[in-house]
Amino acid sequence: MSTSAARPAQSAQVAKSAQSARPDAADHAFACSGLFVEYPLRTGPLRVLEDVAFSCAPGEFISILGPSGTGKTTLLRILAGLLAPGEGSSVTFEGTPLTGPNDGVAIVFQDYRSSLLQWRTVRKNVALGLEGRVDKAERDQRVDAALDLVGLSGRARDYPWQLSGGMQQRVQIARALVMRPRVLLMDEPFGALDAMTKTQLQDELLRVREVTGATVVFVTHDVDEAVYLSDRVLVLSGSPARVTTELDVDLPSPRDQVATKEDPKYLRIRHSVYETLKGVHQ
């Protein structure tokens, strides 16, 4: 009794992360606590993330928001299993400690141009992850469904470089969806697109998420985008960075580019996010 009571008192940090992110296993898609990362530099290790703690419920749409260079992409790469966090960090996926890339997690990278295979048609790009895993009939059927979901059925035989930027990003999304992921990790997927294409793809993403029920972890530096899309916004800031603010976005869905963005509640949340970020810069 006495030992368990004494433990939280030992370190305020441990107590804090235990509260916010130490939930019971499978109730969570991702859960991390005490997460840190260091990059080895010639001058010594550079700590990029420190004591990052959050969790993400299945089916939830969370955005990780922060100024560029804070380590948002680093955090996403850790969740994707592409980068190992510092020794002693706790990161779990569906209750199991993360050791590498998982089936059930798919990533959409920021730079569609360098991520797509330029020598493959759209269709074969989407099929890439299924090759050698499912038979041809199932593969064809799943690729068709994924292309249909992102509205690219008519361009299946074209090559990526024949498509606009927005369409190329749709190919990447289809390539992720075809794996039937339970979690979709997205690294500033719409950052390079023009404003009109961006809003269009935002709505398509919400629709896709509605259809698939996938959990989405969405990295962005665009405040409006984060608030508009998410159920919850995590603000990552500081150097080394940590999750400084968590905001629930309890806006009704389906969301609408006009109505939602005129909703006083939307404006209030947007306001407080900007306030938080202003504090960061001072």
Added chain:
Amino acid sequence: MTAGAVTPDTETPGRGSASQTGARPTGRRVSWRPRWLVGLIVPVVLVAAWQLAKSAGALSYANLPSPLQIWDSAVTLTGNGQIPGDFGHTLAACLLGWVIGSAIGAAAGVALGLSRLVWSYSMASVEVLRSIPAISFIPIAVIIFLQSLKMEIVIAAWVSIWPVAVSTMAGVGGVTSAHRDLAASLRMSWTARVTKLALPTALPKMLVALRLGLAGALVLAIVAEIVGNPHGVGYALVNAQQQAQPAEMFAYVLLTGVVGVVLNALLTLAYRRLAPGFHLAESRRTTSGR
């Protein structure tokens, strides 16, 4: 101004890049066919001049045949089956050696490009071996394999290995970090990474090397026949020389040039057929200056 007039053509997908460079007016494409025909003017004039000079007695070399004599020899030798037989032999040796050598070269290139260990242990040897002129191995090959078709094939293979190995190594090492991330996140197997990412990335460099290797294999096969195996085009040349038949020699030499051009064209065609997306993506990348 002229470029502006033809812009509708550049709207076609895949050709749009031409308009981006701006420097190349599309009007050129219209004149492509005439230009190709224009290329025939020079050889025709030269051959005609040669024939005239020979007929007029202006060329005093007794053993320099006239184009008409060469033509007659070519027709005769084709009719009696000598030219088809000799070229068949030389081409078989050259192509077989080239295929074997390229396969070895590609496998070696993949190993060198993907394994730091293999690279560290082998690269010094590769550099030394590929610096030795392949032609200097012919006497050695003759002593080991005697005067056989096998000797020719080994020599043709040897010369094909190195360009393919070195360019495959460089190409395979060029897989981008974005594609490595993709492969990791899709949990692609090692084989899938090699066949679906590394080799396609290396393909443009490999094609250049394959063409280089094929040209080298043809040359070396003929040299091997001149100094070693008494068969094929090389031996026919030596034979014609010893029998003082210059017209026959010219017929063989000129036909070898034609064969070389045809082989190169076939290879380019095969490339466009087999890897259409790659070919198009590449030409786009180069024309748009990326």
